Amino acid sequence: MPLHFFLSPAFIPSVPATKLITLLLTGLALSPIPAHAAEKPNILILLADDLGYGDPGCYNPKSKIATPHIDRLAREGMRFTDAHAPGPLCHPSRYGLLTGRYPFRTDITRWPQQPLIEEGQMTIASLLKSQGYRTAMVGKWHLGFREDGYDKPLPGGPVACGFETYFGFRASTDIPPYFYIRGDRAVAPPTGHIEEHHSPGWASNQGEFWRGGGIAPGLALKDVLPRLTDEALHVIHSQVRANQDGRKPFLLYFAPTAPHTPWLPSPEFVGKSGAGMYGDFTMMVDAEIGRILAALDQSGLAKDTLVIFASDNGPTWYEADVAKFGHASAGGWRGMKSDAWEGGHRMPFIVRWPGRVKAGTVSEQTICFTDLLATFAEICGAKLPDEAGPDSFSFLPVLEGVQPADKPIRPPIVMHAGSAASMMMIRSGDWKLINGLGSGGFTKPSSIKPKPGEPAVQLYNLRADPAETTNLATQHPDKVKELLAALQATVDRGRSR
Numbered sequence: 031m032p033l034h035f036f037l038s039p040a041f042i043p044s045v046p047a048t049k050l051i052t053l054l055l056t057g058l059a060l061s062p063i064p065a066h067a068a069e070k071p072n073i074l075i076l077l078a079d080d081l082g083y084g085d086p087g088c089y090n091p092k093s094k095i096a097t098p099h100i101d102r103l104a105r106e107g108m109r110f111t112d113a114h115a116p117g118p119l120c121h122p123s124r125y126g127l128l129t130g131r132y133p134f135r136t137d138i139t140r141w142p143q144q145p146l147i148e149e150g151q152m153t154i155a156s157l158l159k160s161q162g163y164r165t166a167m168v169g170k171w172h173l174g175f176r177e178d179g180y181d182k183p184l185p186g187g188p189v190a191c192g193f194e195t196y197f198g199f200r201a202s203t204d205i206p207p208y209f210y211i212r213g214d215r216a217v218a219p220p221t222g223h224i225e226e227h228h229s230p231g232w233a234s235n236q237g238e239f240w241r242g243g244g245i246a247p248g249l250a251l252k253d254v255l256p257r258l259t260d261e262a263l264h265v266i267h268s269q270v271r272a273n274q275d276g277r278k279p280f281l282l283y284f285a286p287t288a289p290h291t292p293w294l295p296s297p298e299f300v301g302k303s304g305a306g307m308y309g310d311f312t313m314m315v316d317a318e319i320g321r322i323l324a325a326l327d328q329s330g331l332a333k334d335t336l337v338i339f340a341s342d343n344g345p346t347w348y349e350a351d352v353a354k355f356g357h358a359s360a361g362g363w364r365g366m367k368s369d370a371w372e373g374g375h376r377m378p379f380i381v382r383w384p385g386r387v388k389a390g391t392v393s394e395q396t397i398c399f400t401d402l403l404a405t406f407a408e409i410c411g412a413k414l415p416d417e418a419g420p421d422s423f424s425f426l427p428v429l430e431g432v433q434p435a436d437k438p439i440r441p442p443i444v445m446h447a448g449s450a451a452s453m454m455m456i457r458s459g460d461w462k463l464i465n466g467l468g469s470g471g472f473t474k475p476s477s478i479k480p481k482p483g484e485p486a487v488q489l490y491n492l493r494a495d496p497a498e499t500t501n502l503a504t505q506h507p508d509k510v511k512e513l514l515a516a517l518q519a520t521v522d523r524g525r526s527r
Contacts, residue, residue: 070161070279070410071383072269072335074326075402076319077127077283079120079170079202079290081378082345084361085312089378094304094357095312099320100380103339107382108391108429114398114457115343116421118367118374118471119448120202121146121172123342123399124285128153128173128191130403130419134446134454135524141174141201145186152418154403155192158281161410164272167193168262169285171211172201180209180219180244189214193283197261203251203287206243210257220244227292229307236346237307238292252294258286259318266325279334284322288315291346305357308347336383336409340399343367343448344374346472364498368448368471370455370464371498375445387429394435395428396457398443404527405429420525442513444520450477456517460493463503463513487514 084090086097088104089111116126121141122133129151138146147153155165167188175184188196197212207220224245229237240251262284269280288294288311295310299317303309319339326332344367347359365371379397381387404422407414414422423440427433442458447470455464464470465487467478480486485503489510492498503510520526 069334070163071386072279072331073158073163073281073406074322074335074337075281075283075285076322076337076339077124077169077285078315078339078341079285079287080343080345080367081289081312081315081341082347082359082361082366082373083341083363083376083378084358085309085345086316086378088380090358090361092356092358094355095309095316096303097312097316099316099323100339100378102323103337103380103382104390106384106389107337107380108387108393110379110381110393110395110397112394112396113340113377113379114396114443114445115341115375115377116398116400117445117448118343118369120170120290120342121174122446122448123375124170124172126421127342127399127402128155130154130400130414130422132400132421132444132526134444134521135420141172143174143177145174145176145190147173147186147191149186149190151191152403152415153192154406155188155281155283157192157403157406157412157414157418158279158410159192159194161412162278164269164278164280165193166195166265166280167198167283167285168196168265169198169258169283170202170287171196171198171285175200175214180207180216184211184214184216187211187214195265198258198285199254199287202290203254204240204291206241207245208240208243208249208251209246210249216246218246218248220246222247222249229293233346233348236291236293238294240292251292252296255286255288255294255314255318256296258284259321262322263325266322266329266331269331270329285342286315286318288312288318289345305355305359306351308345308351308359309355309357333384336381336386338402339378339380341377343377344369362497365469365471365473368469369473370445370447370450370453370470371473372492372496374448374469374471381429383429388431391431393428395425395433395439396443396459397423397425397428397440401425401440420527422527441526442516442520444517444526447471453477454517454521456513456520457492458513458516460491461509461513462490462492462498463510463517464488465514465517485510489513 115123210217226242293311345359360373363372365373403419404424408424447453453470489503
C-alpha cells in the first residue's frame with residue numbers, strides 16, 4: 031500500500047497511533063529501496079584489449095567469432111549500443127575509465143616513465159575503497175610508473191591509486207620490457223632479451239607481432255592471458271574466504287592483455303573461428319571470461335555482483351581483413367583503433383546486475399567510460415568531491431530503467447583522436463563533428479589538408495548516416511559553429527560536470 035494512502039485524512043482517524051506507526055513502517059519496508067540504501071554490490075569490470083564492437087555475437091549476428099560467454103552477459107543484463115571509450119587508444123581509454131576525467135586534459139605521452147594518475151587523484155578504486163570495498167586489479171596497467179630500474183619499487187601504479195592488490199603487466203604484450211608486476215615490484219626483472227617478431231601474411235602490427243626488448247627469464251608471451259585469469263580467480267576465491275568472517279564487497283578490475291597483439295591462441299582455439307588467428311585469440315579471451323563467470327557462479331557471488339564488460343578501443347582490423355574473412359570487427363562502424371571515426375571508440379558495453387538490471391535489455395543512451403566513477407558513487411550513496419571525476423555522469427537511472435530513452439543522461443562527449451595531434455571529436459545527440467579531415471588514427475590518411483572551397487571539418491548525422499559516409503559541414507554551417515564552440519568550451523572549462 032503506498033505511503034500517501036496511510037497519511038490521507040480518511041485513513042488516519044480510524045487507526046490507533048501504535049497501529050498507524052506499525053503500518054507506516056511496514057509500508058516503508060515494502061517500498062523500493064533506493065540504490066544508496068541497498069547492500070553494496072560486488073563490482074567486476076572485464077576490459078578486453080583491442081576487441082571490436084562487431085566481434086561479440088550479441089553485437090553482430092554475422093560475427094565469425096564464437097563468444098558464448100560475452101553473449102550470455104548480454105542475455106542476462108543490459109547491452110549498450112552507444113557506449114564510448116574516452117580515447118581510441120589503450121592508455122587514454124584506461125585513464126578516463128579509472129579517473130572520470132577526459133584524457134586530453136593531461137599529458138598522456140609521459141606514460142612510459144611517469145604515472146598518468148596524479149597522487150591523490152580519485153579513481154574508481156580509491157572511491158570504492160573509501161566505501162568499504164576490497165579492491166584488486168589484475169592485468170594491463172599502461173598508465174605508467176615512476177621508473178628507476180626494474181630491480182627497484184615502481185611507484186605510481188595501481189597500489190598507489192586505490193587498489194589494495196595488483197598483479198599484471200606494465201603495458202601491452204607487444205611493448206617491451208616484458209615482465210610481471212605484483213604490487214609495486216617486478217616479480218622478476220626483465221634481464222633477458224627477445225627479438226622482434228612478425229607474422230607473414232599480416233600487416234606489420236598484426237598477427238604474432240611483438241617488439242624486441244627486455245623480458246623476464248622464463249616468461250612466455252603465450253602464457254600471459256591464462257596466467258592473468260588464474261590470478262583473477264585467486265582474487266575471487268580469496269573473497270569467498272574473506273566473506274566467512276563477514277561480508278565486505280569487492281572491486282575486481284580485470285584487464286587482460288588480449289586480443290591485442292601478439293595474437294597467440296592456445297592450441298585448442300587454433301583454426302576454430304572464421305577470422306584467422308585474431309578470431310581464434312578472441313575466442314580464447316571469451317573462454318577466459320567464461321572461467322571467471324563460472325567462478326562467480328560456483329562461489330555464490332554472482333547474485334551479488336555487478337558485472338561490466340567492455341573493450342578499451344577499436345580493433346586493429348583493416349578493410350582488407352573485412353574483405354578476406356567476411357568479418358566486420360568494428361561492426362560496420364567506420365574506421366578502427368586510434369580513429370576519430372566510430373570504429374575507433376564505439377565499444378561493446380554490457381552491464382549485468384541480478385535483481386537490479388532487467389535481463390535482455392538494450393539501451394541507446396550515449397555514455398562514456400568516464401561515467402563509471404559517478405555511477406559507482408551513486409550506487410554507494412557517496413558524493414563526489416568537486417575536483418573528482420570532472421567528466422563523469424552517473425548512468426544508474428539508465429540501468430534501473432527509469433531514465434527516459436529520449437532524454438540524454440549526460441552532456442556531449444569530447445575526445446582526442448589517437449594519432450593526429452590536433453584532431454578532436456564532439457558527439458552531441460545525433461550529430462558528430464571532427465575538427466579536421468581524415469581518420470585521426472590508424473586508417474590512412476590520418477590527416478588531410480582541405481582543398482580550396484572544401485570544408486575543413488567533418489560533420490555527420492549518425493542517425494541518418496551511421497557509417498559516416500556523407501560530410502554535411504557545408505550544408506549545416508550553423509551546426510558546425512555550434513559544435514566547435516561547445517567543443518572548445520569543454521576543453522577550456524577543464525570539466526564538463
